[in-house]
Amino acid sequence: MRRSMLSVAFGLPLVLLFTGCGKLSTASFENDVHPIMQKHCVECHLPGGAGFEASGFLVDSYASVMKGTKFGPVVVSGDALSSSLYRLVAGEVDASIQMPHGKDPISTEEIAVIEKWIEQGARDN
Numbered sequence: 001m002r003r004s005m006l007s008v009a010f011g012l013p014l015v016l017l018f019t020g021c022g023k024l025s026t027a028s029f030e031n032d033v034h035p036i037m038q039k040h041c042v043e044c045h046l047p048g049g050a051g052f053e054a055s056g057f058l059v060d061s062y063a064s065v066m067k068g069t070k071f072g073p074v075v076v077s078g079d080a081l082s083s084s085l086y087r088l089v090a091g092e093v094d095a096s097i098q099m100p101h102g103k104d105p106i107s108t109e110e111i112a113v114i115e116k117w118i119e120q121g122a123r124d125n
Contacts, residue, residue, distance in 0.1 A: 026120060027117035027120055028125045029125055030124075033113060040100045040103070044101070045057050056069050056071075057074065062124040063124075074088075077121050077122040078121050080114075083122075086111075089110075089111055
């Protein structure tokens with residue numbers, strides 16, 4: 001009995017801490033991630049854009065983002081650190097290939113949304 005009381009006493013605050021006081025928000029591709037891509041990426045990553053011509057990466061839909069580039073996928077569902085999309089926008093690559101290329105970086109808040117979406121399974125939601 002004492003052991004279970006200790007688990008509750010110490011475990012519950014940790015659960016609340018990691019779930020934001022009981023609220024576990026879900027990042028949505030359509031509502032959260034796609035608007036970021038429209039704001040920062042669409043100029044280059046649509047047919048005719050320099051980014052599309054160089055990589056084949058389109059940001060016009062969930063399906064095209066998940067298809068990735070002509071070199072392969074850019075999103076590894078559930079693993080942001082293995083996802084080149086996250087690494088490129090988070091600046092975890094050589095500065096010469098950080099995205100968006102030649103423009104102001106994406107805000108840390110927007111990067112966190114992309115990371116969260118990928119970590120939550122990169123669903124079409």
